[in-house]
Amino acid sequence: MPAASIQPTVTLTDEQVAFFRREGYLAIPSITSPEELARLREIYDGLFSSKAGRDDGNQFDLGGTDEEGKEAVLPQILNPRKYAPELEHTLYAANAAAISRQLLGADASARGEHMIYKPARTGAATPWHQDQAYHDPAQDYDNVNVWMPLQDATVENGCMQFVPRSHTWDVLPHHPIGHDPRVHGLEVDEPERYAAQAVACPLPAGGACFHRSYLLHYAGANRSDLPRRAYIMVFGLPSKPARRARHFPWQQRETTRQARLKAKAM
Ligand SMILES: O=C(O)CCC(=O)C(=O)O
Incomplete structure (x- = not known):
């Protein structure tokens, strides 16, 4: 079905929009249909099991050192539509776009x-x-991440957790996970300072939560016997020059993924 013909089915209330603007996040119980959810789960599992995007650097281990042949602890695929074009036309995407415009404003558009x-x-x-x-x-980016679990998301399997209102803070110092420069994923310094303020956000399959790009967030390890799958869309307003000069030293490094891509280009 062409994207334009998929009409959004979810409209937030004024209270929900006000909650998001104040707290920096919001959760809703449903953003897609059960039929679409079942189809998305099949596509999702196929993309990971076929290692889609690995050769272009779009599938890698967000939480580990990502060496070839090593089991990933936190596999991630960027731009999955490139490998499954049917993801262009989903109710999830239609609702995520419409809700993001409600949350950020009419100029919000897809960022990835x-x-x-x-x-x-x-x-x-x-x-x-x-x-x-x-x-x-x-x-300065005013983005919202739309996070949809493809099965129930619980504290046990790694649902999202947030520090409410932390979107009003500037960027805190970060480091690569495990202080290992090869690892793509980042962690805020002294994370134990923030964990006590966490609000967990369990969701049913096909529900969604939304968070601003400055909001501190976390998702625990999967301690359950089933996989935890999350499909995330990012929407944003046009970025603006930062209000003050900033330096993010944690970005000055070469991850295994970058090194692999560099070697391939030579
Ligand atoms: O799914 C996860 O484990 C984390 C997601 C996340 O950090 C995000 O959407 O910004």
Whole structure:
């Protein structure tokens, strides 16, 4: 079905929009249909099992050292639509776009999407971080991440957790996970300072939560016997020059993924 013909089915209330603007996050019980959810789960599992995007650097281990042949602890696929074009036309995308415009304003548009998989029992935690720490420090991004679990998301299998109102803070110092420069994923310094303020956000399959790019967030390890699948879309307003000069030293390194891509280009 062409994207334009898929009409959004979810409209937030004024109270929900006000909650998001005040707290920096929001959760809703449903953003897609059960039929679409079942189809998305098949596509999702196929993309990870076929290692889609591995050769272009779009599938890698977000939480580990990502050597070839090593079991990933936190596999991620960037831009999954490139490998499954049918993802262009989903109710999830239509609702995510419409809700993002309600949350950020009419100028909000798609910035990208990714999938993060936590394998049963071995899926690692996604440490406390702000998404803005991954971005260009010279720019200020007003983005919202739409996070949809493809099965129920619980504290046990790694649902999202947030520090409410932390989106009003500037970017905190971060480091690569495990202080290992080869690892792509970031963690805020002194994470134990923030964990006590966490609000967990369990969701039913096909529900969604939304968070701003400055909000501190975390998802625990998967301690369950089933995989935890999350499909994430990012929407944002046009970025603006940062209000003050900033330096993100944690970005000055070469990850295994970058080294692999560099070697391939030579
Ligand atoms: O799915 C996860 O484990 C983490 C997701 C996340 O950090 C994000 O959407 O910004």
